[in-house]
Amino acid sequence: MSSASPRTSSSRGRPGGHGAGGATPARLVAYETLRAVHESEAYANLLLPRAIASARLSTADAALATELAYGTLRRQGTYDAVIALAADRPAHDIDPAVLDALRLGVHQLLATRIASHAAVNECVELVRRTSGKGAAGFANAVLRRVSRETPGEWMSQVEASARTEDERIGLRSAHPVWVVRALRRALAAEGRADELDELLDADNEAPKVTMTALPGLADVPESASRTPYSPTGFRLGGGDPEPVIARSQGRLRVQDEGSQLAAYALTHASPIAEGERWLDLCAGPGGKTALLAAEALAHGARLEANEIAPARAGLVRQALAAVPLDVPVSEQDGRIRATASLDTYDRILVDAPCTGLGALRRRPEARWRKTPADVPELVSLQRELASTAIGALKPGGVLAYVTCSPHLAETSGVVADLRRDWGDRIEELDARAVLQSVARTPLDLAEPADGSGRAQLWPHRHGTDAMFIALLRRR
Template sequence: MNGTVAARRVAYETIRAVHESDAYANLLLPSSITRAGLSTADAALATELTYGTLRRQGTYDAVIAIAADRGINEIDPAVLDALRLGVHQLLSTRVASHAAVNESVELARGAGGRGAAGFANAVLRRVSRDTPGDWMTHVAATARSDDEQLGLLFSHPVWIVRAFRRALVAEGRADELEALLTADNVAPRVTMAALPGLAEVPDDDARRTPFSPIGFRLGGGDPDSTVRGSQGRIRVQDEGSQLAALALTRALPVVAGERWLDLCAGPGGKTAVLAAEALAHGATLEANEISPTRAELVRQAIAGVPLDVIVSEEDGRTRAGNAPGAYDRILVDAPCTGLGALRRRPEARWRKAPSDVPALTELQRDLLDAAIGALKPGGVVAYVTCSPHLAETSGVVAEAKRAWGDAIQELSARDVITALSDADPGLPAQADGSGRAQLWPHRHNTDAMSISLLQRV
């Protein structure tokens, strides 16, 4: 099997696992590439094919339905994935049309035999006869509303399109919706973090990020080798995640002896930043993660920081509820829909539904309430979600303000992040008058991270 054929096979098998077994592409793909022994170039091809197909799945399904003259629910799932992979190559890559068709037909043959191969061949040859622009026109014509048209053209479920619009409207930027949807379909750039006080930007080729003082991007070379050579003190980490941790540690001057808690710590990236900051300022840090598997990832993430951090494995509501008035700073990086990280976890857009939001917001409110109760007077909690959905962000914080009244006050996360940054992050006021900071892929090249700071009076 030559390299490009193997790369397509790896991409196809990863996509199948995502759809058949609810696998996560970002976890499965690297190990699949290693097992297949792909070269650097073929590994890059497998990665692009996998993520590109998953990101644009909604658009490709509309194309397939037109070309096949049948609904995608009438197509065998394994054959459908072969078609999706083929359509991605035909419409969004420079792969030669004959190679895209032939290899995808062979994948369909392996999934469903001769009949499936003939069907796939007919569909893909129909797709290959029109240009990508023509197909976007065909797809747009099937939409029943403006929101559905945006969803089809930019490959987002309609409910997410609407949630994004509402979040942008809250800061007076509704006209940026298409730019946001476009950014979600572009692979994120690799951003690194040098743990404060423990590591420096490694060489002159690295370029510092504009907003996080510990962030940088390599001018070239292999990020993995840089990480391995740092003994855990340099890591790959989105700039938004860096800012979320630093917003807590830099919100107010640290007094030596402070006690900190990372309440929902897995997988540990923000915990590592907190640990380095705690070490530098003479504070102590505890971490909690309810999932044993993710708790182990937290322990691995902080291994490079010479600070004794106890990692507990409890429900965060119980963990904080059993420690009233105990902590000076608490990070609540709450479980959420993850709509802010669709660039790097594209399958999430197809797995989440509006019905997921109420249960999540109830959990988020409970976690934030427990965290506020665990603060000392003057203590600060950072409430963070990797989602811009207003129910998960401003809605949860507003409920906490109503519940706690004069016992808490909000600090301006926007001001804290602006003070951290070399460049003006351009964080406008929110319509609800809060101090919440909302980061965006299309404006900041970060995940759409929401950050709020609340202080116990």
């Protein structure tokens, strides 16, 4: 529970500047982000940048608000265990608005270098402002209790409260037990279950901002550092990437290196013939779509996109504005869209809706939002999307089935079902070999126990989201 967070905050150029109710604007933005995530199921990675811009935070305050919001969300389960011990009551019995302020305070006390008195006083002020004097007195007592012991002492108490070894691991690493078990099974399928602790630690590290230069439309800046695998991936030296994106008219853009590799796996699965038709079936928010569009433009192919959610379809259109290629974007259920296009496409990307367990670094609330009960419904949808997409392929066409999750039910399980249902009408290609042909340096890709060619990327091993990639060709 440590980080190099700043001790103090400055607001709009004024050190220690305060907003309404006595709390600094950075803490207010972080707190309001937590409330929106828990009250309205907002996504922190989408909401927080807008909140920072709206509050006109300084660079220092923006960094502080980001650390407070993301750090608190990532380690929420551990902090709830600390709060329960300090308050002598289960965290779920505490008023939600008060609980979010306590989580924010505990994160500052146990995982930053912010002075204890500032962390306690300002979080108490947040509670006083939102929940009244009585709740503020309760928050003050809890946070002062937390401040009297070290992070190591609290972790020892939290781990001692665990009923099982998996619960202990979950409390220590701030992962729900079901996620710990799912990740262990996925690693064990590669014979690498001993990497679990390394993976859990990687999930709690803030990811570096990775970018791509759309192929044929932009070059990697000379001042940037190249990422190890994607042919167009790079990282800036630091600072806000938005000015770079704006100057390039979106042809330089933020995109995880794993997402870049997933798109390149489809375009490099076989040589591209001029005039090919491609489909991105579940395109939102459009990062992979833009890369596919640039590849299509360079090779004389045609691309279509589909996204069922209108708001996300709008994001796809925005992403495509950087590419001078006419890409129609439909807004249909992907299963209906594919069924209406039988024997049509040469390449289809199915980046299926999933649990998102592969992107816990950048979507900190995701680990607490999904439950095991969500998995069967998602797997059914994934299977149906991929199966109808195979039907929309021409003979010889290639499907890239991709999830941002390593959960075996969503990955190898879905592919196994497809192979069973389609039999000898499809064949599985070696996705690992394709990725190695694309990568700038060799990828450490473990061979699955079943000997298939499926590829699984990992944050602890590759520095990417845990993207799963399988390639299927229709015969």
